[in-house]
Amino acid sequence: MQKAADIQEAAAGLSAEERADLVVFLLDSLGDKNHELGDEEAMRRKKELDSGAVTEMSEAEFWKACGRG
Numbered sequence: 001m002q003k004a005a006d007i008q009e010a011a012a013g014l015s016a017e018e019r020a021d022l023v024v025f026l027l028d029s030l031g032d033k034n035h036e037l038g039d040e041e042a043m044r045r046k047k048e049l050d051s052g053a054v055t056e057m058s059e060a061e062f063w064k065a066c067g068r069g
Contacts, residue, residue, distance in 0.1 A: 020067045 011022055048054045057065070 016067045 011019060
């Protein structure tokens with residue numbers, strides 16, 4: 001089994017799209033509990049949107065920003 005440093009070195013040689021795919025794979029492998037958003041965080045983000053402190057982005061803009069659109 002490779003050590004994390006070896007895997008990181010190999011990943012550094014991948015294209016941006018391949019690295020993004022790897023990130024998705026790794027996050028998915030952690031399970032759903034690591035992707036949960038609590039009520040407090042959801043309310044904080046809603047207040048940011050409502051106040052204009054941040055702006056929404058479309059799904060297409062999100063995927064483009066992730067290098068997948």
